[in-house]
Amino acid sequence: MRRTARRVYSAREVARALDRMAAELTPHLEHTNPVVLAVMHGGAFTAIELCKRFSFPHEFDYLHVTRYAGNTRGGDLTWLKRPSRALAGRTVLVVDDILDHGKTLRAINVELERAGVAKQLTAALVVKQLALPNRPSVAVSGLAVDDVYVFGSGMDYRGYWRSLAGIYAVAERA
Numbered sequence: 536m537r538r539t540a541r542r543v544y545s546a547r548e549v550a551r552a553l554d555r556m557a558a559e560l561t562p563h564l565e566h567t568n569p570v571v572l573a574v575m576h577g578g579a580f581t582a583i584e585l586c587k588r589f590s591f592p593h594e595f596d597y598l599h600v601t602r603y604a605g606n607t608r609g610g611d612l613t614w615l616k617r618p619s620r621a622l623a624g625r626t627v628l629v630v631d632d633i634l635d636h637g638k639t640l641r642a643i644n645v646e647l648e649r650a651g652v653a654k655q656l657t658a659a660l661v662v663k664q665l666a667l668p669n670r671p672s673v674a675v676s677g678l679a680v681d682d683v684y685v686f687g688s689g690m691d692y693r694g695y696w697r698s699l700a701g702i703y704a705v706a707e708r709a
Contacts, residue, residue, distance in 0.1 A: 537696060539706040540686070544678055546700030549660070549688050552677030553581070556658055557588035559675045560628065563656055565591040567626035572618065574643065575599040577632030580689030580697060581660040581677075585630060596622075598646070600639055612642050623651035632689040634659040637670040644671060660688060661702065678702065 544552075571589075573582035575597050586595060599615035618627075629643055640657060647655050657673040664679050680702070686692040687699030696703070 537692075537703070540703040541706065542701055543680055543683075543685060543704050544688075544702040549678070549701060552660065553584045554588060556660075556675050556677050557585050560585070560656065560658060561589065561591070563674070564589070564593070564626065564628060567654070568592065568594075569626040569628050570594045570596055570622060571628045571630060572622075573597040574629065574631040574639065575601075575616070577689035577691065577697065578630045581632050581658070582630035585628075585658065593628075598643065600642060602639055612638065614642075618643075618646050618650050620650060622647065624653050626654040627652045627656070629655060629657045631657070631659045631673075633661040633663065633685070634671075634673055634676070635663045635665065636667060640671045640673070661685065661690070680704070683707070 571582050571586055571593050573579040579597060586593065596619055597616065598618045601613050601615065627647060631640065634640060658675040659673045660677040662673065662676040662679055663682055665682055684705040685702050686696045686705070687702045689697055691697045692705060
């Protein structure tokens with residue numbers, strides 16, 4: 536499958552996008568004692584890369600909600616770990632690997648509101664170019680892709696290939 540995939544972004548392009556994202560986020564976070572909240576699994580890759588680029592103190596935590604569960608099509612949301620109650624009154628940066636339809640981000644927004652966060656920013660390495668009404672937006676994004684299934688840089692194909700440095704699109708079947 537990987538041999539037939541099309542490279543969408545090189546490792547260098549992904550690294551440049553992460554550099555830019557960190558630079559854009561820094562003025563909003565550097566004096567707020569933020570919590571970087573990775574959306575597992577894929578968002579952890581992006582969150583860690585962003586944290587490496589931050590030169591200010593921050594805490595790191597995660598949540599785990601999934602719609603894919605190893606499949607290539609999203610289904611119902613399943614919460615495996617909800618955000619910590621210790622987020623009340625804090626500035627939180629939610630980091631995910633990809634924004635597609637926004638169902639996961641919408642559910643996370645509701646949970647963080649319940650947790651009482653003071654300020655929330657969201658970042659996604661990749662945003663699918665979809666014309667969807669009411670799709671939540673992210674404060675900072677790195678790269679755009681068409682409506683194709685992508686993997687690498689934290690995103691998986693059936694549980695594999697998350698650790699690839701570039702981003703690849705699954706070959707469409709004829």
